[in-house]
Amino acid sequence: MAKGWTIQGLIDGTMKVTAYCHNPRCHHHQLLDLEALKRKLGPDAPAMEWDLRARLRCRKCGNDDARLFGLIYAPDYDKAPRMPLSSPYVGAKRGR
Numbered sequence: 398m399a400k401g402w403t404i405q406g407l408i409d410g411t412m413k414v415t416a417y418c419h420n421p422r423c424h425h426h427q428l429l430d431l432e433a434l435k436r437k438l439g440p441d442a443p444a445m446e447w448d449l450r451a452r453l454r455c456r457k458c459g460n461d462d463a464r465l466f467g468l469i470y471a472p473d474y475d476k477a478p479r480m481p482l483s484s485p486y487v488g489a490k491r492g493r
């Protein structure tokens with residue numbers, strides 16, 4: 398079974414997590430502060446979507462229903478401006 402993300406894993410992987418409020422009258426979205434989560438929950442706290450969703454509260458509408466959030470995990474290119482050199486396509490490409 399694949400191991401899930403932890404808070405520290407997200408930070409080490411320079412991932413960013415954006416939470417979207419699915420309240421139809423709100424649609425607020427907010428980048429999660431992983432450093433703050435780490436201070437609060439500890440570096441080894443599980444940080445998969447459902448772990449985090451249960452802890453969210455929308456700053457705009459006060460929604461704290463875990464079912465009404467969506468999370469997007471994405472590499473943070475601002476913090477890690479590097480190409481994935483381990484990609485199999487890099488080595489296979491012929492210069493031409």
Ligand SMILES: [Zn+2]
Nearest residue numbers: 418423455458
């Ligand atoms: Zn909201």
